[in-house]
Each structure stands twice: as structure tokens, then as C-alpha cells.
Amino acid sequence: MDQHKLILLVNTDPDIGEGIKEVIIKEWYVNEGDTVAQFDSLCEVQSDKASVTITSRYDGVVRNMHYSVDDTAFVGKPLVDIEVSKEDDSVGAEVQEGEAISVGRPVEEAVMESDTFTLPKGKILTTPAVRRMATQHKIALHEVVGSGKDGRILKEDLLLFLEHGKPKTTTTTTKPMTTTTPSSRVPPTHTHTDVGAPVVGVPPVPSPVMVKVLGQDRKEVIKGFKKAMVKSMSLAMQIPHFGYCDEIDVTRLVEVKASLRAVGEAAGIPRMSLLPIFIKAASLALTHFPVINASVDDKCENITYKASHNIGVAMDTKEGLVVPNIKGVQALSVVEVAGELIRLHQAGLNATLTTHDITAGTFTLSNIGSIGGTYAKPVILPPEVAIGAIGKIQVLPRYDSVGQVNKAHIMQVSWSADHRVIDGATMARFSNLWKAYIENPVTMMMYMK
């Protein structure tokens, strides 16, 4: 790429002709890396009593800014470098819609889906020559496993098929090509956890999937949701995470679950769970610790304390994991939060989540306990700075305040936070506050806004 580097010189103000050789930079209107057009304002400088707006002579990209605000700049010396190139530099890749962040998988690695798959009907990729050959030999193309790019059926595949006959299990499973989800995934209805009882409907053991031996490795281009996840995971792992876990005694909440449900029904929320309460409690706690609801830019140079608590909830959908968020939880009642959760859940089921739903989140909670597991190590979703994973509620024996062993409903929470901007003490205090609200719902009621 042919690049010219041109230098913008400080304006020699005719006013300054009387011997003043310096100006003070008062404000920059651009940042390094910004694209500017000719005549765009670059900065404001002050010389004695004159405030001067310096504009760009060229189209290009701002590179080296030689001075910061309040520095003294010298007339005749370079002020800012503007890079002018023949071709446009392409800006970094766009983040795709539907970016999904995985919650750390508890315990073992997720069972990888088998390599077997069949192209859904009507989406057979192949060449006309192969099609001709298939017709000749009376082969139903949808029964053939393609080993070419994107699952293309090659001539070799047809030959293999003719040799070995139809593979046993391929016709039974049709799955979209690009998704790899743990086969132990729970149908999305269990994003809301049922307290106390083990989650219904989850097969305790992943159903055995027959693996057809292809005889050769299969290479696949990562794209779509998986690609988005690769990108966001790679980004996320640049954040120095630290974890903080704790145990919450939710006995009191469980005790009032029946009345919670009743009020929920009356308000139009079927089968109200505890998740909306956890979310609201998080928002109440965030009010006291705004740094946890903040957002940092890529290079961690600026931190924005977000006013709105847009709490994301990890959801398992057909396409994989997505994290839609509930906007403005600080202004919502628990019932309203529950209603939003239902709406988002439905949208997730129907694949109708909008960009608005899945962007602008400021904090995330993942209810991995609905699938199983206790402690986790969740991965933060940039540009957020913290995430919490709520484990399963188990009934365990615990000592109470008078030394008696009682049945207690225990739930674990695992927080991960960005150690560049959040320290251990802050996270601990935030967790304690959240825990206090949940362990004793009356406190939450007293401080509810």
C-alpha cells in the first residue's frame, strides 16, 4: 500500500505576528486513528486572547498527536501527523449480530457433538457432474455424506457410498452445519430454574450418538455463530479475570416461593422462578458499586460508568448461546423483570431476538445451575467488566445460629471480574451485599427502589 505521510503544521496566526511563538492546546476534537476529511476541525488552541480552531488540510487518518491538552505548542513545529493513503485501510472486522459468549462449562468439557451430520434436505452442495453420476447410480444425494468444503459432495463420496452402502445413523439426525452444541444441552424452557427439584427433562447421560467413521479428517470453516463466539472469546481472554465464589443460603426465599408464585400468576407470570429476584438484587447492589456496571474500551484507556443496569441473562437457543439483556433493571419491579425474562426467552425460542435485545448489556448473570453444576468460572462478555454464574440449588445440611443442623437450600455463585478495573475487595463487598439481599429478602424489600 502506497502511503504518504504528511505533516500538519501549526497555524501561524497572523495575530501572532507580533512575536508570539507559542499556543496552548485547549481541546482536541479527534483521537488517534480517527478518519478526518479536509476542513474537519482538529483542535482548539489559545494564543493570548484568541481562540483558534485548527482544521485539517487533508483527508486521512490521524496518527501521531504531538501534544496533549494544556501543552504548549510551538508555531512552525508539527502539530499532528495525518496519514494519507491511496487505498483505504479497512477498519477492523465488524462484530456480527448474535454474538454469543459461553459461560464456562462446569465440571467436564462439553461433549462434542459427533462428526456425523447430514445436510438438511434441499441444501445439497455438489457439482452438476456429481449430480449426474448420482442419478445414474440411483443414489439419493441427501443420504450421502459430503467431505468437501461446506459439506460438498464430491465424486469420491459417491464412490465411497457405493462401496459401503448407506451409513446407519445419518438419516436420523439432521442438524445445521455450523452449530456445535453440547449434546447435553437443555431445552431452553429451563433457563428459569425450578428450585429445589432437580431440573426436569435433562437426560442424565447424553444419548449415545453413533459415530460414523469417515476414514478421513473433516475440515470445516468456522463461521456464523461459532465464528462470533471465537472472536468474542478471544477478545474476552485478553481481560485479566479473577474469580470470587460464595455460597448463598436461599432457604428464606424458598420458603416464600409459593406466595411468590401466586403473586406472579396474578400478574400474568406463569411459574415465577427466583431468577428475577436474583436479577433485581444484583441491580440494587450495583447502585452501591457502579464500577461493576461499567464498561471499558479495547485498550482499557477509558472507563464508562453506565447509568442504566442492563442485566444480561445467558440463554441457550437453537443457534447456541446468546445473551439478551433486560434494560434498565434499576427502574423495574421484580414482576416487570420476570415479564421481560419471559419475553426474551420466547424470542430466543423463536429466533426473533433483535439487535436491541442483545446489545448494550452492562452486567451478566448466567443461570448455569438450571443445567447443573455448582461452581463455575464464567468468562466476561466485553465490554462489560463482570459476570456471575449461579449454580444449582441443593438441599444440604448446615449449622444454624444456635448450633443445630438444619436443612438449608444452598446455592453457589461464581463471579468473574476484570482485574484491571475491579479489585477483590470491591467484588467481595458487592457479592456480600447481593448475598445479604437474597439471604434475607426483608432487607431487599427495605432498600428496594
Place this chain on the structure above:
Amino acid sequence: MLSLKKLSTNLVRNYGPLGAVSTSLYGSTSQPSPSRPRATEPPKRVVFISQSTDVFSNLAFEDWLYKNWSFEKRSILFLWRNSPCVVIGRHQNPLVEANIPYLESAGVPVARRGSGGGAVYHDHGNLNCTFFTAKERYDRRQNLELICNVLNHDFGIQARANNRDDIVVGHDNKVSGTAAKLGRTSAYHHCTLLVRTDRQQLRLALQGDKTIQSKATHSVSSGVANLGDIGGKDMTVEKLLASLGRTFLTEQEQDPRLANGFTLINPTDDWFPGLGKIEADLRSVEWIEGKTPRFTISRSVSLPPCLAGTSASANITVQAYHGVVEEVRLEDGLIACEELTDLVLDISTSLKGTPYTPGIFCDISNRIRLPQPLHTQRSFL
């Protein structure tokens, strides 16, 4: 782009490196050629007189003219007066320059203008003049000399412009302050003229909080005088206005037909589309407070017994940027107990991002006294 590169090499070749430096000036001009005298015809001169005394409308009109008109072929003198108000410079801190609590209680507005320089107080006894020209014709000295000539000839006042571009009379008593704004193609220079201003109000209004630390432009205060006191009772704002306008129009001794006469201006959005938006921006908090450069202000706050260590009070510093709190901290070197340190840290976290108000120290003081809602355990780290 290629041609510009060639051009600069040509300049270096023909004029030497210095030539390239001085001629490729005006980061703002589109013309790569060295500066040369403009077209031979001098610009037409026009005088505008504002019919409004609202500082925001007038400042908005000034800005509107600067942004929307071309001054290649004409130069404008805009004359305006305001009801009592304080106007601070572009990069100043209103808290430092003006007595905000006093002005708020008196209902006197504080405005921030687009040009640099210091803070001034306006009232009906003050006349503002703005000279609009194309950037190449910007010449502060020339404008000030015109004003001094008018004062000398028409009112018999011996006035002169000093090296700070203030107009002074007698022993350096200031009767006018100057500020300017330069852009890519246009520029304006404006100044005040004290004729019959209430000097006591002026002094009270401009008594800002000097304990604030910042790099904002500081005003340089000087003794002021009213022209009306020196020129006798014939000296009024109206007369000065008329004299200035007339002289501006006829000064170049050119064809009197070129002089357009005075034009009365009503600075409203109906007449000048887009002016409404500029005015709204000038009134906005984002502009008036939001352009305040970073500053810190420290106050002593008394501590309740449970938090007091070696002394019963502590110096607390609030740091703000663009009118919004950045940090609240204890003074360096103070030996404080852990609770106090934690408390101040909590206060800082919760006040961060909120707008700075002079009442913030009251707020901080209250919070230091009140117990925290849920006492956090002292963490062992």
C-alpha cells in the same frame, strides 16, 4: 494528494525549508500557495445593531454570523448590549471566575462564549463590539485603533491600546477587554467598552473561588473605569454606538455609497434559521459547565469521633472534569484510619460521574457522619 507532495518539495526548493514552513501555514486554508494580497477591492463595510439584550441570543447571533457568512467581500461591525450577566472565556472555569452562588441568587446568568480570554461583567452601561473579517484580514490592533480614534476625536478622551490589547485611560485604568476567535476562513474580534457600568456589581459578580486549582484560563484582573466618568454626561452608550458605527463605515474614505448604513438586527430563529439551535447549545449545561477544564477543590471536613484519627477534621479534595466529578480523595499524607479511607473510597465511587455542584461538600460531610446501610466487614486482604 500527489500534487501536494510535489508542491511542498517545490516550495522547499524555491524558498528553502523555512519557506515551506511559513508558507504552508494556516493549517486551515485550502490554498497551498503562499499568502498574497487579496483582490484589490476592499470589502464592503456593514454595521449591525442588535435589538436584543439577551446575552445568549446575542452570543448565538455572533456565532451564527461567524459560521454562516463569508467575509471575503464584506466586513461587519456588530454592536450589542446585554442585561446584567457574566461572560466567561471558552476555556475558563465559571466557579473560579464568577461568584456563582451570588449570581444564582440574584438571577444573573453566566454564559460561556466561543472566544478565549478572561471573564467580564456586562450590563446596560456596557457596549460590545464585534469585528468580523475574513481570516486573512484579521487585525486586532487596527480595530482597537479605530475605537481609540473615535474616543479621542468625538469625546475628547485620551485612550490607548496597551500591550495586552486592553484599551486604557489615565494610569492604566481599563475600559475595554478583548477576545478573539479564528477559524478556517473567518475570524472575529470582540471587545467590551465600559461606559456607565455598575462597578460595584462588577466587582461582586467577578469574585470567584480562587482556591480552586486548575489549568483553565485565568482572568487577569485590573482596575476598571467608566468612560462616562471621564467624558462627562454627554458620553452615553447610544452616542458611542452611533459614533463607532459612523466611523467604521466611512473610515476608509472610499466611495460613501459603499457604506451600507446601520442595520437593526433581531436575533431570532425566524430571521436566522439555525440560530435557535446555537442559542439552545449556549444555554445548555453541556456547554456552560461541560467545557470546564479539569479542576480540583479542597475543603476541610470535620470528622465524627469514630473516624477522627490524629485530628478532628480532614482535607477532602474533589476533582472534576467537564463539570462532572472524577474523584473524591483525602489529602495526600493524611494518616487516616481504615474506615475513613474506605468511606472516602466509597463516596468517591458513588459520586463519580455525577455533576459537580458547590453543595457537594455538604453532601460529603453528611455522608461522613451517617452510618453506612449495610456495614461491610473489614476485609482481611
